[in-house]
Amino acid sequence: MRKRAKNSDARAAFYxxxxxxxxxxxxxxxxxxxxxxxxxxxxxxxxxxxDIGFKNSSLRKQVEELEAEKRRLLLAREIALSPSEIAKTAxxxxxxDAERQPQPELAVAKDRxxxxxxxxxxxxxxxxxxxxxxxxxxxxRVVPAAVRETRTxxxxxxxxxxxxxxxxxxxxxxxxxxxxxxxxAQPKQKPAVRKESVEVADGRPRRVSNDRVRKEQAAxxxxxxx
Amino acid sequence: xxxIAFFVLWIGGIGARLVYLQVNQHEELRxxxxxxxxxxxxxxxxxxxxxxxxERALAMSVKAKTLYADPMRMDDVNAAAKDLAKILKKSEKxxxxxxxxxxxxxxxxVPLEKGLDTAQADEINKALDRSGVRKSDLPNYPGLHWRDExxxxxPHGTLAAHVIGFSDAAGVGQAGIEQAQNTALYxxxxxxxxxxDRLGRVYDEVVTxxxxxxxxxLTIDNTTQYFVEQALEKxxxxxxxxxxxxxxxxxxxxxxxxxxxxxxxxPNDLSTITSDNLRNSSIQSMYSPGSVFKxxxxxxxxxxxxxRSDAEIEAGNGTINVGKRVFKDSRALGRITFTKAMAVSxxxxxxxTSMRVGREGFYQTVRDFGFGEPTGVGLPAxxxxxVRSPDKWFGDSLASMSIGYEIGVSALQMATAFATIAxxxxxxxxxxxxxxxxxxxxxxxxxxxxxxxxxxxETARQLRTMLREVVVSxxxxxxxxxxxSSAGKTGTAWKFDEALKRVNSAKYISSFIGFxxxxxxEVTIAVVMDEPKVGGRDGxxxxxxxxxxxxxxxxxxxxxxxxxxxxxxxxxxxxEPEFDLVEIVGNGEEISPFGxxxxxxxxxxxSSEEKPKGGExxxxxxxxxxxxxEKVPQKPAAKDNGATGPRPVPKAAKQEPAGATRKxxxxxxxx
Numbered sequence: 081m082r083k084r085a086k087n088s089d090a091r092a093a094f095y096x097x098x099x100x101x102x103x104x105x106x107x108x109x110x111x112x113x114x115x116x117x118x119x120x121x122x123x124x125x126x127x128x129x130x131d132i133g134f135k136n137s138s139l140r141k142q143v144e145e146l147e148a149e150k151r152r153l154l155l156a157r158e159i160a161l162s163p164s165e166i167a168k169t170a171x172x173x174x175x176x177d178a179e180r181q182p183q184p185e186l187a188v189a190k191d192r193x194x195x196x197x198x199x200x201x202x203x204x205x206x207x208x209x210x211x212x213x214x215x216x217x218x219x220x221r222v223v224p225a226a227v228r229e230t231r232t233x234x235x236x237x238x239x240x241x242x243x244x245x246x247x248x249x250x251x252x253x254x255x256x257x258x259x260x261x262x263x264x265a266q267p268k269q270k271p272a273v274r275k276e277s278v279e280v281a282d283g284r285p286r287r288v289s290n291d292r293v294r295k296e297q298a299a300x301x302x303x304x305x306x
Numbered sequence: 307x308x309x310i311a312f313f314v315l316w317i318g319g320i321g322a323r324l325v326y327l328q329v330n331q332h333e334e335l336r337x338x339x340x341x342x343x344x345x346x347x348x349x350x351x352x353x354x355x356x357x358x359x360x361e362r363a364l365a366m367s368v369k370a371k372t373l374y375a376d377p378m379r380m381d382d383v384n385a386a387a388k389d390l391a392k393i394l395k396k397s398e399k400x401x402x403x404x405x406x407x408x409x410x411x412x413x414x415x416v417p418l419e420k421g422l423d424t425a426q427a428d429e430i431n432k433a434l435d436r437s438g439v440r441k442s443d444l445p446n447y448p449g450l451h452w453r454d455e456x457x458x459x460x461p462h463g464t465l466a467a468h469v470i471g472f473s474d475a476a477g478v479g480q481a482g483i484e485q486a487q488n489t490a491l492y493x494x495x496x497x498x499x500x501x502x503d504r505l506g507r508v509y510d511e512v513v514t515x516x517x518x519x520x521x522x523x524l525t526i527d528n529t530t531q532y533f534v535e536q537a538l539e540k541x542x543x544x545x546x547x548x549x550x551x552x553x554x555x556x557x558x559x560x561x562x563x564x565x566x567x568x569x570x571x572x573p574n575d576l577s578t579i580t581s582d583n584l585r586n587s588s589i590q591s592m593y594s595p596g597s598v599f600k601x602x603x604x605x606x607x608x609x610x611x612x613x614r615s616d617a618e619i620e621a622g623n624g625t626i627n628v629g630k631r632v633f634k635d636s637r638a639l640g641r642i643t644f645t646k647a648m649a650v651s652x653x654x655x656x657x658x659t660s661m662r663v664g665r666e667g668f669y670q671t672v673r674d675f676g677f678g679e680p681t682g683v684g685l686p687a688x689x690x691x692x693v694r695s696p697d698k699w700f701g702d703s704l705a706s707m708s709i710g711y712e713i714g715v716s717a718l719q720m721a722t723a724f725a726t727i728a729x730x731x732x733x734x735x736x737x738x739x740x741x742x743x744x745x746x747x748x749x750x751x752x753x754x755x756x757x758x759x760x761x762x763x764e765t766a767r768q769l770r771t772m773l774r775e776v777v778v779s780x781x782x783x784x785x786x787x788x789x790x791s792s793a794g795k796t797g798t799a800w801k802f803d804e805a806l807k808r809v810n811s812a813k814y815i816s817s818f819i820g821f822x823x824x825x826x827x828e829v830t831i832a833v834v835m836d837e838p839k840v841g842g843r844d845g846x847x848x849x850x851x852x853x854x855x856x857x858x859x860x861x862x863x864x865x866x867x868x869x870x871x872x873x874x875x876x877x878x879x880x881x882e883p884e885f886d887l888v889e890i891v892g893n894g895e896e897i898s899p900f901g902x903x904x905x906x907x908x909x910x911x912x913s914s915e916e917k918p919k920g921g922e923x924x925x926x927x928x929x930x931x932x933x934x935x936e937k938v939p940q941k942p943a944a945k946d947n948g949a950t951g952p953r954p955v956p957k958a959a960k961q962e963p964a965g966a967t968r969k970x971x972x973x974x975x976x977x
Contacts, residue, residue: 129509130503130509133501133508133509133510133511134507134508134509136511137500137507137508137509137510137511140511145424148368148369148424149424151352151366151367151368151369152368152369152423152424154363154366155363155366155368155459155461158362158363158366158461158462159461159462161362162461162462162463162465163462163465163528163529163532164462164463164464164465164532
């Protein structure tokens, strides 16, 4: 205790003798603190800058990667939308070339019943189709349908013929043959068929029988198939 | 005092050391420090993209990664080879040898896997990750690194391959637009200065780059190109031709909408490229055009008022001697109109017409149409063709040239000539580049093609009428388009044989060049087939159907309206007599639809043919024809020619074109 008291006395005497006041001391300390704080904040700034730099760098890299990804996606889209790829995909999905395969709607025609429309109109259309198709053998997709249509036409013709024959027979059996009755029965005998046979034959107006129409149709269809 | 002295010495020592390090060792240490923290990387920007006119990418580059090894940093090469072989699915032995050799040779770059995308690279990184290894980059495996590269991709494969071309592994264009516009497309070198911390993390980056690459927008229409390529491929295969070429031009703008050649190649797979399929024959090959060149002959005469489409010319007995050579028609045509002469492709009439024009006039017209010089389409290695000046001509050169021999043209040159007629006589430079722009969509340049009037509007109109007749009643009937009207000219020419040093009558170039719709032509389509071998080998049989197929798909796609004319499939009013439409190939040899040829009869003695003088005016006989037309309004033109000479013999059995009956019925139904 005695030593310490001695020392403090000596220090006070030293300060007193050297002329350093407390004021200077405090100022120095404050300056040192300011300097230290400055260094501290500079260090903080430095590390913050470094951190921002890291983030900036990673973001830049991310942007580049996203741009690259965008390009890759664009490329993938272009590949997917290229005509050859679309054709390939269509084929894989079961779509077929219209020029090579029969159309689906024509395939259905196989089971189709004779047209409910007036038989003459159905016949007209069918025969027109048949004749048109045979004139264009370069498109084989229509030919199978034409065959079916021809069969339908033949069936329809047979029906008309049978119906007419039946009527005539019934009329002949039950009623006396009068000129009036004969006249009334006459126009019902397949007028449209005869009319259409005119178109089918070769484009020139001439009369042909139903049998002949059928034969010609079959021949033209066969020619188309060949 | 001792303590103070110690401190002074200590501080002095430190000071001296600092002075030494910072003054004497300054440069060395600075370099070392910079080397530690700064990394300079040089990478290329992605090569520019090539788009079609609808901004669909035809060629584009994507980033790719290359895994490479630095064997100098590998402690155990054998272990590395084993690991890599497992992951990369490669031979361990081969990898070991590769790495060992490189280590012995002190090579620090051994590429292991190229062209990988990010997903693949991530998988490899995951598989190669080794804990305990401290590395600033991936993969976390000693001595392995990634290198950023780029991969050129052509999403549409073979589509427009000859126009686009391809670039090599170094990213340098080798053909097509890739080559022609290499400077614009080339990816500039980027220099990156990256500052890294002790862990290798980048905290500062300075990027310096040169001018960025540009994108090219072509005039090519993706879909049109596809239609053309499909039709061409089918036709080449059907006719067993050596090759085929087709060009679709927009008449009013000169834009090349499609340019196709078959066989072709896939620029994604450079191993498919051969000398046969690499050539863009549409612009790089020349051929004798044959009868399609008669368009130039007649335009020279009509422009000089030496002929008119409805005037008449004497075709005589179907032969003409010029110099020491005999040129023949398929038969004696007698006196026919120029329109009919064009329709039946009369050699005699074309030769007589060229003689009216004279050498200089004919040569001038040929040059005016752009023959003998490249079109400037914007693709590399374009041929200029061969057009000799009149002082180098032989005695029969004018006659030969008037029917498309002794001259070399490219398909594009010929298409341009037809487009000129379709465009009222104004020639527009064909071009394949629409515009060049920066990646930020700023337009750098827009192509403005040269325009030049070659013939008058009236001449062009008359020529269109003549060309229309070729399709309606002449050699080009198979070019009739459903729903549209068309006009054009067939051409069948012998090929020049290098071995024989003369034309080979067994080899043909068959072509059809035409435009549609005939009344307001929007597009010109040229189809040229090289050496067709199966079926009819003349232009009307081989090339005209291809024209039809292309036009029937392209015209609706381009939203071109049919116009006032209701198409080529009109219902005939009355039976129409037909000429024998056997096209004459060349100097006295004819080709039948089945490809058989008759030997030419060549007269080597003095010619007795009287040569009409150049510039001789045509005697007009039109009024008589007009009168006849008025009398028989229903008769088609073929019957109205009022010829005094022998009439062409109608075919005994008239064959209706395919689909005509159907069309008639449809018309009837509409009515």
